[in-house]
Amino acid sequence: MSNRLKVGIIGFGKMGQIRKTVIENHPVLSLTAVCDPVPPPQANQGWQVFRDYRKLLKADINAVWVCTPNKFTPEIVIAALNSGKHVFCEKPPGRNPEDIKNIIKAEKKNSGLKLKFGFNHRYHGAITEAKSIIESSRLGKILWVRGIYGKSGETNPEKSWRNRREIAGGGILLDQGIHMIDLFRMFCGDFGEIKSLVTNSFWGNDVEDNAMAIMRNKRGQIAMLHSSSTQWKHTFSLEIALEKGYVNINGILSSTASYGQGEKLIIATRQSENGFAPGNPREEMTYFNRDLSWELETSDFVDCIKNDRPVTTGSSRDALKAMEMVYRIYAADRKWHKEPVE
Numbered sequence: 001m002s003n004r005l006k007v008g009i010i011g012f013g014k015m016g017q018i019r020k021t022v023i024e025n026h027p028v029l030s031l032t033a034v035c036d037p038v039p040p041p042q043a044n045q046g047w048q049v050f051r052d053y054r055k056l057l058k059a060d061i062n063a064v065w066v067c068t069p070n071k072f073t074p075e076i077v078i079a080a081l082n083s084g085k086h087v088f089c090e091k092p093p094g095r096n097p098e099d100i101k102n103i104i105k106a107e108k109k110n111s112g113l114k115l116k117f118g119f120n121h122r123y124h125g126a127i128t129e130a131k132s133i134i135e136s137s138r139l140g141k142i143l144w145v146r147g148i149y150g151k152s153g154e155t156n157p158e159k160s161w162r163n164r165r166e167i168a169g170g171g172i173l174l175d176q177g178i179h180m181i182d183l184f185r186m187f188c189g190d191f192g193e194i195k196s197l198v199t200n201s202f203w204g205n206d207v208e209d210n211a212m213a214i215m216r217n218k219r220g221q222i223a224m225l226h227s228s229s230t231q232w233k234h235t236f237s238l239e240i241a242l243e244k245g246y247v248n249i250n251g252i253l254s255s256t257a258s259y260g261q262g263e264k265l266i267i268a269t270r271q272s273e274n275g276f277a278p279g280n281p282r283e284e285m286t287y288f289n290r291d292l293s294w295e296l297e298t299s300d301f302v303d304c305i306k307n308d309r310p311v312t313t314g315s316s317r318d319a320l321k322a323m324e325m326v327y328r329i330y331a332a333d334r335k336w337h338k339e340p341v342e
Contacts, residue, residue, distance in 0.1 A: 095169025140243025150231025
């Protein structure tokens with residue numbers, strides 16, 4: 001393999017264009033082809049343009065970025081793997097756990113190829129710093145985590161494919177809350193016990209606009225989640241309580257800066273006989289104002305390809321476990337899912 005990797009992007013909407021910028025700025029990647037039903041102008045771009053992804057997969061490329069609506073993702077990822085291409089796929093990896101299971105079958109058949117899913121929140125500065133502090137054990141073991149990830153819906157929600165179950169598979173929990181679930185898993189592992197309330201209380205689509213869940217794992221750690229599209233003020237909040245203190249993250253950097261201009265990491269040691277008012281420990285705050293998650297995630301994928309290293313962050317197992325937790329949250333509220341969900 002040459003020093004540079006030729007890549008294609010399938011799906012050239014918002015996410016495809018974000019990935020395009022990262023790919024073009026990467027020293028090892030060369031954007032060669034783009035595919036979309038409404039293709040962008042080819043003039044002065046230096047890459048081929050296709051309407052049919054099957055034609056793109058026949059082009060001279062080494063890897064593809066799949067940035068399509070959930071309904072089409074599994075078919076395209078499987079076809080790309082079977083065509084001998086490394087694949088980077090946006091989350092979620094389809095509409096349901098069965099979709100990712102089918103992808104994993106194709107991955108196993110093409111074991112020499114790399115497959116990574118876009119859980120870029122793991123690469124945010126505040127998240128990686130919190131992980132480092134927790135892994136140092138200086139604050140002891142995690143007792144519980146609490147996460148809120150909410151936004152105010154969309155300008156024209158009735159026109160968005162993300163609000164149609166037939167295309168998306170689910171609503172705000174599957175589309176955005178899956179990031180928080182992935183972070184819960186990163187910090188605490190899998191949760192066996194789940195209780196939830198899921199509803200569409202405002203937008204009137206056939207997908208959820210709010211999901212609240214409480215979970216417990218075998219170590220007794222508890223996680224609470226609220227995923228909402230009626231938050232009105234875009235909100236990201238992750239609180240992690242430990243034996244000797246806490247680590248909180250407020251805000252998450254995004255392409256629109258709608259969750260704030262930066263990320264704030266708060267670290268505190270549990271109250272002791274130190275003269276402070278009870279229940280008000282001294283807090284140390286660190287601010288992060290640059291989002292390098294897209295670049296770090298991409299570099300990790302490239303390193304896996306170039307050095308034949310297994311994908312350890314954003315793997316197909318991570319994607320399956322996160323998707324299964326989403327559907328277990330759906331299933332735990334029998335009023336939301338009348339029929340049991342496997």
